Amino acid sequence: MTIEADASDNVGISRVSFYIDNEFRETKYSYPYEWIWDEKVFGLHSIKVIASDFDGNTASAEKTVCIIHI
Numbered sequence: 001m002t003i004e005a006d007a008s009d010n011v012g013i014s015r016v017s018f019y020i021d022n023e024f025r026e027t028k029y030s031y032p033y034e035w036i037w038d039e040k041v042f043g044l045h046s047i048k049v050i051a052s053d054f055d056g057n058t059a060s061a062e063k064t065v066c067i068i069h070i
Contacts, residue, residue, distance in 0.1 A: 001067075007031040007051035007059070019048040041067055 005047075007013045016033040018026045026035040048062040 005049040009053040017050045
């Protein structure tokens with residue numbers, strides 16, 4: 001599953017970090033801000049993305065997803 005984040009800022013984005021169930025997984029330093037989650041997991045999981053700008057400001061978004069393998 002590809003997790004994509006769209007981030008912008010007037011001073012520029014320095015990094016975007018991805019978390020699954022509050023556990024750090026990956027940081028991207030340039031666009032496109034995406035990460036491939038390729039684990040075999042089931043059930044409810046929280047996906048959180050934190051974007052940081054070059055001034056040290058951050059913004060985040062979080063979604064809960066339910067994964068079912070058929």
